[in-house]
Amino acid sequence: MDDNDSAEELTRQCYIDQFRMTVPDRYAQLCLGKTMPALKDGQKRHWAKIKDAISKNWDSYIYGPSGVGKTVVAILAGRLIAHRCRKVRFESASKLCRELHESFNNNLTANEIQYLFSAEMLVLDDVDKMHFTKLSVKFLHELVEHRTSELKPTITTSNLSPGELIEELGRQHGTPIISRLVATPTVVIKMDGEDLRLEHDNHV
Numbered sequence: 001m002d003d004n005d006s007a008e009e010l011t012r013q014c015y016i017d018q019f020r021m022t023v024p025d026r027y028a029q030l031c032l033g034k035t036m037p038a039l040k041d042g043q044k045r046h047w048a049k050i051k052d053a054i055s056k057n058w059d060s061y062i063y064g065p066s067g068v069g070k071t072v073v074a075i076l077a078g079r080l081i082a083h084r085c086r087k088v089r090f091e092s093a094s095k096l097c098r099e100l101h102e103s104f105n106n107n108l109t110a111n112e113i114q115y116l117f118s119a120e121m122l123v124l125d126d127v128d129k130m131h132f133t134k135l136s137v138k139f140l141h142e143l144v145e146h147r148t149s150e151l152k153p154t155i156t157t158s159n160l161s162p163g164e165l166i167e168e169l170g171r172q173h174g175t176p177i178i179s180r181l182v183a184t185p186t187v188v189i190k191m192d193g194e195d196l197r198l199e200h201d202n203h204v
């Protein structure tokens with residue numbers, strides 16, 4: 001390895017480390033170590049499609065039952081982008097909602113939230129777990145509108161299909177958000193399989 005190679009490797013590592021800071025520890029340990037974990041069957045089936053979406057700068061919407069490995073696969077996709085020296089950020093939709101309401105109640109503009117607009121790739125996890133209030137729905141609309149018009153891709157995970165999420169959000173608000181999330185070039189993936197959480201996260 002010459003000096004150029006090692007400088008490049010160091011830069012890549014910086015982008016991965018920045019991404020890691022936004023990812024919950026248990027996922028960071030599994031997904032952002034030196035080597036990528038082996039994909040499970042349910043994940044393998046969709047990995048080529050996800051990688052293709054990434055290379056085309058498209059959005060991905062991954063949905064399916066709990067524990068099938070959606071969040072893991074979304075973070076691994078983020079890892080690929082960070083490895084290409086692009087800013088990636090992970091955000092859990094329920095945490096985002098909490099932060100939004102806290103900053104609104106305290107009359108603050110949360111700096112953290114601004115990163116969601118500017119990140120070159122956003123992993124928006126568990127969008128259906130967001131507490132849908134007037135404020136959060138308005139914010140989600142602005143975020144999705146901004147990111148799609150700036151051609152900044154988002155990988156969204158959810159237990160609900162796009163149609164079910166529209167129902168959950170209410171047609172008036174849901175349709176404009178979801179149509180942006182899935183009507184710009186988007187790969188929509190239904191992931192199923194075993195509940196990996198039961199298999200791996202053994203509780204005594």
Ligand SMILES: Nc1ncnc2c1ncn2[C@@H]1O[C@H](COP(=O)(O)OP(=O)(O)OP(=O)(O)O)[C@@H](O)[C@H]1O
Nearest residue numbers: 038039040065066067068069070071072196197200
């Ligand atoms: N490729 C993998 N290798 C090892 N463990 C894995 C892998 N993929 C998933 N897991 C394990 O399975 C668990 C569930 O995965 P994950 O959290 O991605 O599921 P999910 O589909 O996002 O579930 P939910 O809908 O509840 O959010 C993880 O906590 C992890 O321990």
Ligand SMILES: [Mg+2]
Nearest residue numbers: 070071126157
């Ligand atoms: Mg998940």
